[in-house]
Amino acid sequence: MTVEPLFSRGTPPDPRAASPEVEAKVVEGALRAIARFGLAKLTVDDVAREAGISRATLYRYFPGRGAVLAAVIHAETERLERGLDEALAEATTLAEALAAVAGFGARAFAGHEALQHLLANEPGAVLPHLCFTGADSLLTVCADRIRPHLCRFMGPLQARRTGEWLARIVLSYGLAPPPDGRIEDAVLGVVREFVVTREPPEVDPLA
Amino acid sequence: METGSVQERVLEGALASIGRYGLARTTVDDVAQASGVSRATIYRHFPGGRDQVVRDTVAWEQGRFFARLGEAVAGAPDLCVLLEDALVFARQALAEHAVFQRVVETEPERLLPLLTVDSNRILPFIAAFLVPYLERERDAGRLRPGADPASAADYVARMVLSCIGAAGVYDLDDPAEVRLLVREQLLAGVLAPGAILTPRP
Numbered sequence: 084m085t086v087e088p089l090f091s092r093g094t095p096p097d098p099r100a101a102s103p104e105v106e107a108k109v110v111e112g113a114l115r116a117i118a119r120f121g122l123a124k125l126t127v128d129d130v131a132r133e134a135g136i137s138r139a140t141l142y143r144y145f146p147g148r149g150a151v152l153a154a155v156i157h158a159e160t161e162r163l164e165r166g167l168d169e170a171l172a173e174a175t176t177l178a179e180a181l182a183a184v185a186g187f188g189a190r191a192f193a194g195h196e197a198l199q200h201l202l203a204n205e206p207g208a209v210l211p212h213l214c215f216t217g218a219d220s221l222l223t224v225c226a227d228r229i230r231p232h233l234c235r236f237m238g239p240l241q242a243r244r245t246g247e248w249l250a251r252i253v254l255s256y257g258l259a260p261p262p263d264g265r266i267e268d269a270v271l272g273v274v275r276e277f278v279v280t281r282e283p284p285e286v287d288p289l290a
Numbered sequence: 291m292e293t294g295s296v297q298e299r300v301l302e303g304a305l306a307s308i309g310r311y312g313l314a315r316t317t318v319d320d321v322a323q324a325s326g327v328s329r330a331t332i333y334r335h336f337p338g339g340r341d342q343v344v345r346d347t348v349a350w351e352q353g354r355f356f357a358r359l360g361e362a363v364a365g366a367p368d369l370c371v372l373l374e375d376a377l378v379f380a381r382q383a384l385a386e387h388a389v390f391q392r393v394v395e396t397e398p399e400r401l402l403p404l405l406t407v408d409s410n411r412i413l414p415f416i417a418a419f420l421v422p423y424l425e426r427e428r429d430a431g432r433l434r435p436g437a438d439p440a441s442a443a444d445y446v447a448r449m450v451l452s453c454i455g456a457a458g459v460y461d462l463d464d465p466a467e468v469r470l471l472v473r474e475q476l477l478a479g480v481l482a483p484g485a486i487l488t489p490r491p
Contacts, residue, residue: 210402211398215398
């Protein structure tokens, strides 16, 4: 088994795709179904039922489980990117920007019911996308998205490295939560203590 | 024969079997053959049978990996150098670990849950290893004022583990980038600003 990156800026799943409304219903339905049943036993019927659309409609646009999952991954990557943009849009200082990314990331990870169901019950289905080469792709998606926002406060190379650093922190606490289970508090705490406190270099050392 | 050594022979044999057949297909018979320990003895030491042998072997080898890492870097003069050495050693040792490379490529869905469950052990292990080095930095007045060595050790342990697993934007084969990673990211908020000598590219 070779791991295809789960989080990547690929092409949308299908050119003859469903309307955005149907696609959104299918994605939401699939996420609810995964949160309830997991992936191994997930059927297209489960998704249709959760999405509130007919099996025939679902099959017309998404010929099988693989197509549904590709749409989910595409939609979730976009949601992650949009969420980062929104979290960062309001920040006026570097400290606010760092906390905004950390807080959004921690809530997105800890509050993602489908992801949490898989981590608890079918870790093998999702860990390849969050560790080693899978982590590299996820870190890249996050770093690329965060970089332009942090460029308001530092040079582009340092902005990219800092964006990636924040994503690492969220991923670490997401996969190995602190003893009290409060991922967001832990992430915000270390960002406040160990990231905000440092002085970013004036220029990019390798630029 | 001593119990410890029988167990170690079984674990060694199991590691070789996993390298040859993978996590899913390794059997107690394979392990018996590779280790020279009888099936009955294996079951006596590993009552959970095949699954326990496989699970314990992964945990044991992961523990050995980090113990070797600790030995390799223990003599470093300060925390910056210690972490630079650790990242270089770990990345290289992981790249050269044939069994890991094979299994992470072919059976990540089986390997990673075992590594992640066990990293609940590994994180405290790395943090405990780092605490004395952070205390030494504190005693030398080089820790950022107000930073607590124990919570700093937990944070640094997590980030080191993260960087060993995924190098991200850094090329960890390049010593200059390793220095940059350690001094401008990893320790930038842990040590006092003046305590970090900024590397020259």
